[in-house]
Amino acid sequence: MNRRRKSSIDQDITVVKAQLDILRRREAEYQTLLDGIRRLMDTVHDERVALETKEICLDAQKKPINWLPTELLVDIFVECTTLRGRDDQAFCIDDVQHHPPVVVSHVCQRWRCVALATPRLWSQISFQDYSWNPRRGRIFTARSRGALLDLQYSSSTDITLSEEAKRVDYLLTELVADVPRIRSLLFRCKAPQSLEMVIKTLVCPGNKFSQLQSLDLCAIIPGPAYSNTIPLLSRDHLKDKPVEQAENEDDSARRWSGLHHLVLEEVPLLNLPKYFLVNLRSLVLVFCPRKNLPMRRTAYLLKMSYMCQFLSLTPRLEELTLNNTVPFFDVMLSKDAGDLPPDEESHLIPTPPVRLDHLKIIDWSYPYAADVHRFMSFLDVPRLEKFDLQVEELPPKRSDMLLWRGYQSTSPPASLALPNVVDFPSLRDLSLQCAGEEPAVAVVRKFTFPVLEKIELANIDTAAQSLQGGEISPPILPRLESILRDPRLPHLTHLTLSRFTISPEYGRADALLGYMPVLVSLSLDACGRVERLMKGLEEKIVGAIKAPPQGANPTKPRRGVKVCPRLEALSFWGCHDLDFASVLAVVHSRNRPYVRDAEDPPKNPGGPQDKAANPVTGVSGRGKGAEKKEEVSMGRQIRPLRKPQGHSASAQITGGTFAPSSNIVSTLIAAQEAFQPAHILYVRIKDCKLITEADALSLKDLGVAV
Template identity: 90%
Template structure:
């Protein structure tokens, strides 16, 4: 084998190196070219991304929802969550439960960024036994960051007691770390055992609920048995040593004084420390009525003594709601309360009335007529402004119902020594809903309302008998003097009557409206024979403003209205016998220029055709001649009642139907108001079959500025 020479090999190597150099240069050139292409590709990619984003923004600008700034979106999201949270945050679609914050955060990228950056959106956390997820609760808590928490737990009726107790215990364990951030807390549990765990957490001095403003504790089963939670029936945390020690420390006491709203439903009272009650503004007590007195030791009976003790710890209370409850009266007013006579034979414990200087509103449903006076006798409420009562009618076959309410017979015993009259010096709004006519005439007869401005009387009798043709027989509206102790209402400006029939008795309408000299608004809801009442508003009087001295030339008479000269608003809802002619007559009698009737020819005062136009000079019904004739022309005379204590020396009265109000300085001004009545400017007519829309709208031609007619 011949070997190549070294020089030959070197030549080949030189050729290969030359070729390699060429390839390396070409590879570098290609690499440079590829780099440039990649840079071009990246530039094109970035430009494409920017243009795509711009396209999306431009396309989004076509939708009105995207015109809103982020601040507005935040407010909308929070409001949406709040509205949903009033009932239940979760809603179900195709069997799957969704929560408002989760749904909002999955709509689009912008909404998700806004949602995740809004802690308030995640501060309302709802737990249900059928969908409770600890992980979801921790996610909401983490995303809420420093926002105050609104927590709600509700159980279903089909959950077992052991499972409910386990869930509540687990939930409370998860909430311990976030106790300082809790603003509102709602627990609706099936068993008292679960509520006991919640109360223990609230009572524990180590847990400082410094931000707690609203607390709602509810047992969803009516009349629950406290067989396994006996301490809740007799436990009074006001005497607990740890709580008293916390009061002495000061910091804990100040941290527990933020509660403003409290709701207790079927939960025994006096289980919360008094730090929760010091600044309480609103209190709601809900206890379903029972058919008989509970005899079991494990049943809870709401006693009047507990209510008095509880209310005495709420000095700043402003709103009190008693929903379907009547306490068992186990106490009586003490001997030094209102000068009551001593009673050594009564077995009831004497107690003084509870003074609530800041209480403004009382809303009470389910009491009987006798319960109202007895309960209100234990309260001293000098600043009460609104009283809303929904009174039940005592069943004729269940007189024993009074026994378990604390009465010893079918009527309150005389040994209770209740005050005969309870005064409400600041009450301005009275709403009374009664079942039938008898409760209406008995519930507030022992109360005085010297500055009453609004009255709403409603009949809620569901057992009204049906007449032929499907009509409902409504009770007759009682006389005002049979409802109120003093029917004179010199400050009343608003009157609402619901589901009553106006009495056809002559003068009854005058008897109602004649006591209301400054009435501004009259509303009639599903009332019958309303034409009789409108007839009183239509009646006119003609005469001079004041009697003429003897010898002077008599002035031409002026026309005025007989009652309610300040009336401006009329509302009719479901008054099926209302006729348009009655409304038109009232409007015509008031919406006219205040001028003297120069066109009318003077007539003889005693003539039969001019009895209604005779000048009125006196109020006596025992006179003779002209005075007696004029009294008959004016209609029914209202017998003068005793003077109110706030009135000074009696003023001389020129007109039999003018009852001067507190802001009428003389009877002359009262007469001027009658001859210059206010215009009817506001009329509402809804579901009145005899009044058509065309007729109603025609009232605008008579200076009715605000007229609305709607059908059913």
């Protein structure tokens, strides 16, 4: 093979270079074209994205939820995802836990941005043993940033004690760094060992719960055994040296705690430091009464001495709730200790009553009638305004149940009789729920309520007798004088009766309503034989307020009502024997204008009928049917006293009595109220078989709101 010459190769190289130059120029040109096309594509892409975003925004504007500003949307999210007051803090769908903040943040881009920018939304953290996820807790804590934390842990009865202890210990370890911003803390544990770890964390001087406002400690097993936690039974943290040293520190957050709400369920009292209780406003105690005295050393018994000591540490308490809780009475009043007979010895410890100047509400469920007066004798509550009481009937075959509550015997001796009367000078709202008739007539007989404004009496007896038609026959409503020590209720404005039968005896309804001269609202819930009560409300009187002067034309008789002249509202729910004619008669007797009685022509003035029986009141004529006819003549002008000490005597009128209200200082004013009754403005009728909807709506023609 012949070799090519160098000059020939150079010529070929020159040709190749020329071709390469051409290709490079073309490639550059093509790249320029591609760059331009890419820029055009990017421009088109950006315009497309902007238009798509605009389209989404325009479409979103059609939905009313997107009209709300971001600030209002934040408030809605916080309200919808709040954990306070709920038993389960997560939406449960097919055993999958969907926590509200997570659900809200996955709806749309705007909602997610708003959710992630709202620390309050992530400040409520719940740990359940069936959805244990520590990582979720750390994420929530990080997203909450500086917001106050609401932490809850709840166990189930299926978890083992060792596993529960590990989880509680892990949570307490993780919470140490965030203790200063914890606002509420709830632990529902199965084992007392776990609760002991929580209490140790609370009383540790190094942990400053300066923002803690609500604390719930609950043992979910009734009557837990404190075999491994004996210090909770015998230890009083109020006397621990570390706590005393902590109280002496110059730390206002510790000395004046912000804890306002406390719940203790089967957790021994006196295990929290004193500074936790100084500003307490609400206290809930849940200690199921024992059916027998605990014989084990590891069992806890709620004693009245413990409660007195504990309540004495809560001077600012405003609301006390005893949920299925009755203490074991191991104390007696100090003033009663000196009154014991010489031959009677008592093992009870004398103690003075606990004064709670700020207590306004007491809610107590399932005591016996004998427990109520005995417990309230140990409390001095001058500002109590509401008393909600649900009394349980003593089992007839278990009269020894009183022995398990500290009574010496089923018939208490003089040391337990407690003859003193408890006065509630500020009580305005009384709700009494009793199982049967006997507890209703025994529970508040030793209490006085001088300014009572609302009463709710309810029968909760589940063993009521059934009639042939399958209906329940509620017990007869006891006489008011057998329920209350003083049946006169001059300030009562609201009365509610539930599941009682009105007595058919003549005069019983009048006696009940006659004690309530300023009654404004009457509610009957599932009551029977209400026709007697309705007859008392519709009973009318006809007469004249003032006798005419001698020789003048006779005054026009006026129509009045016998009882409750200020009544404005009636409510009937489940009163199956109530007919529309009774309701209409009551409305007619109070809502139509006063007219002259057609059956009674005017009397001749100056005749014998016009002579008053006394300087203030005179009676003339006799009534026919349900109407009574009378005249009240004015003898002299009666000026009201500046500070009335009592109520004037009722003006006796044929067939009835005018009981004066709290601002009535003379029988004349009482008569004026009776002859000028208030109109019935509101009537509620629900589930009454004898009254149709059309009948109820027809009351609107008489100016009644239905």
